[in-house]
Amino acid sequence: xxxxxxxxxxxxxxxxxxxxxxxxxxxxxxxxxxxxxxxxxxxxxxxxxxxxxxxxxxxxxxxxxxxxxxxxxxxxxxxxxxxxxxxxxxxxxxxxxxxxxxxxxxxxxxxxxxxxxxxxxxxxxxxxxxxxxxxxxxxxxxxxxxxxxxxxxxxxxxxxxxxxxxxxxxxxxxxxxxxxxxxxxxxxxxxxxxxxxxxxxxxxxxxxxxxxxxxxxxxxxxxxxxxxxxxxxxxxxxxxxxxxxxxxxxxxxxx
Ligand code: FE
Numbered sequence: 001x002x003x004x005x006x007x008x009x010x011x012x013x014x015x016x017x018x019x020x021x022x023x024x025x026x027x028x029x030x031x032x033x034x035x036x037x038x039x040x041x042x043x044x045x046x047x048x049x050x051x052x053x054x055x056x057x058x059x060x061x062x063x064x065x066x067x068x069x070x071x072x073x074x075x076x077x078x079x080x081x082x083x084x085x086x087x088x089x090x091x092x093x094x095x096x097x098x099x100x101x102x103x104x105x106x107x108x109x110x111x112x113x114x115x116x117x118x119x120x121x122x123x124x125x126x127x128x129x130x131x132x133x134x135x136x137x138x139x140x141x142x143x144x145x146x147x148x149x150x151x152x153x154x155x156x157x158x159x160x161x162x163x164x165x166x167x168x169x170x171x172x173x174x175x176x177x178x179x180x181x182x183x184x185x186x187x188x189x190x191x192x193x194x195x196x197x198x199x200x201x202x203x204x205x206x207x208x209x210x211x212x213x214x215x216x217x218x219x220x221x222x223x224x225x226x227x228x229x230x231x232x233x234x235x236x237x238x239x240x241x242x243x244x245x246x247x248x249x250x251x252x253x254x255x
Contacts, residue, residue: 002028002228003037005080005106005161005192006097007136009058013042014052015196018179022062024198026071029154030206036074036232040106043079044090044167055079055097076100077233078134082108083115088124093114098130102234105162114142114149119156127156133231135159136194138179139171147245150187154242159227161190164204167211180215181253183224186242190231191224 001115006029007015010022039059042048055077063075078099081087090096091105098174099106105125122132134153137143137160143150150160165171182188186249192213193203208252213221230237 001032001034001225002006002232003034003105003195003205004133004228004231005040005163005191005194005201006037006203007041007080007194007196008037008039008075009041009053009055009062012053012058013045015041017112017126018060019065021197023065023069023071025195025202026066026069026073027060028198029193029195029230030073031122032203034205035202036076038076038078038232040078040080040099042108043081043096044084044087044172045080045082045108049197052229067253077172078106080106080108080169082110083121083174084085085117085121087121088130091125091130092128097135100232100234102231103129103131103229104133104159104234105130107132108134109140109142111139112141112172119152122153122156122158131237132158133190134158134168136161136163138162138166138175138182143176144174147185147187150182151242154187155241158190159190159237159239161192163224164186164191164208165194165196165201167191168204168207170200170204181245183212183216183220184244184255186240187245189237190227191222192228 016022057074059077182227209232
């Protein structure tokens, strides 16, 4: 399995504070069947000072440590980029990083809104050959109340990534149901851990494989795993046309 969203680098953001903690996370990931991780520290985020961080260098330093520890895990550089107006220019200048040097760019929205300029920014990104991947839309208040907004991004060529712990219920039942609804309706195409530690915000890969296979079937699970592989190989990801989710008379998302 390939994890395309993970805060594994030590002492850079709200991920592990020490190298030892990063090693523990890496061991946990490997024990759950993860073979490669795209390290995605927060970038251009108001709460985290990561502007001076050289992700490539930090990733290769940690890679060397993991090899010495005998942990078999390939690391690729990436970022979880908080959306901002000059993202295209930052990518072109190498100040912002795509996932594993691919065309795919992991973009995070504020948790309570989707900025009005996002559509235009995504258009600009795609014009330059990038494909935006929206991080955890199931945890965004606007997508929760108005899935049409997410549908419009996906219809225009964006992808989205659901977090493992949303599917296992760590963020509550509403987020869990929304996460499954987005997957079921083709509004989300990737699953990643967004792990920050070996504590509450950890990988949940073993658990998520079980729940996704049970709810959506083995084929769907394999599609999500293949899509993650396509990201690090910079290959095209084929998706089914998205379907707008609707609620039943009880206010629950229809299956
Ligand atoms: Fe994250």
